[in-house]
Every structure is written in C-alpha cells, then in structure tokens.
Amino acid sequence: MRALVLTGGLALACVATAAAAHHSFAVFFDATKSVTITGKVTAFRFTNPHGTIALEVTDANGRTREWRAETNAPVVLTRRGWTRDSVKPGETITIEGWPSRDGKPYIRLQRATRADGSLVGTSAFGRQDQS
Numbered sequence: 001m002r003a004l005v006l007t008g009g010l011a012l013a014c015v016a017t018a019a020a021a022h023h024s025f026a027v028f029f030d031a032t033k034s035v036t037i038t039g040k041v042t043a044f045r046f047t048n049p050h051g052t053i054a055l056e057v058t059d060a061n062g063r064t065r066e067w068r069a070e071t072n073a074p075v076v077l078t079r080r081g082w083t084r085d086s087v088k089p090g091e092t093i094t095i096e097g098w099p100s101r102d103g104k105p106y107i108r109l110q111r112a113t114r115a116d117g118s119l120v121g122t123s124a125f126g127r128q129d130q131s
Contacts, residue, residue: 029098029108038094046074046084067105069095081121
C-alpha cells in the first residue's frame with residue numbers, strides 16, 4: 001500500500017511539473033499587438049514544449065539587446081518545414097509575432113524570414129508564404 005501511495009505521489013509530481021512547463025499563450029503574450037524584430041541568431045533550441053530562438057537585436061540608438069522568440073513545439077515546426085538546422089547562429093533573421101505582456105524582450109513567433117526575404121519553413125497552411 002505504501003509503495004502504491006508513493007508511486008501515485010511521484011506520478012502527480014511529474015504531471016504537475018509538465019503542466020507548469022507548458023503555459024497559456026494569453027497569459028504571456030498580447031494577441032492584440034504585433035512586433036517585428038530583426039537580429040543575429042545566437043541560439044536555436046528545437047525542444048519541447050516550445051522551441052526558442054535567441055537573437056541579438058540592435059535598436060535605433062545602436063544598443064544591442066537579447067530577445068527570445070518562442071516557437072511552436074518541434075512536432076508542429078516539423079509539419080511546417082522546420083528542422084533543427086532551419087536557423088543557425090550568426091544568421092540574420094526577421095521575426096514577426098506577438099509581444100510579451102510584461103514588456104520584456106520576448107516574442108511569440110508568428111513567422112520568420114531570412115535576410116533575403118524567404119520564409120523559414122512554410123506557412124501554417126503548409127505552403128510557402130504568399131506575401
């Protein structure tokens with residue numbers, strides 16, 4: 001009986017940790033606003049529950065600030081043509097998306113384009129972007 005209670009408690013702790021790691025879009029991002037940033041990729045994590053892209057972004061005053069862009073889960077990115085090598089450190093990309101509610105340099109990726117204007121991956125509809 002003690003082993004059963006201990007196993008159940010451990011299972012609940014694992015579920016709670018996983019639930020805390022995955023968060024609601026509406027809590028962290030403002031869907032009524034959009035932001036576009038361009039910067040040099042410093043890291044790309046193709047991991048669950050969401051991938052992230054870290055960028056060095058230089059503002060109009062010449063100050064460099066690190067931004068993070070949250071992506072979909074790797075399974076969704078893969079369906080949209082992304083791979084672990086879709087963006088590489090040193091590459092300059094532009095990210096459009098929804099800003100964080102707290103004003104931090106954090107964005108939820110809606111689309112990413114390369115310096116030449118080509119789309120990273122495909123659109124949500126599974127085809128190259130038409131814009």
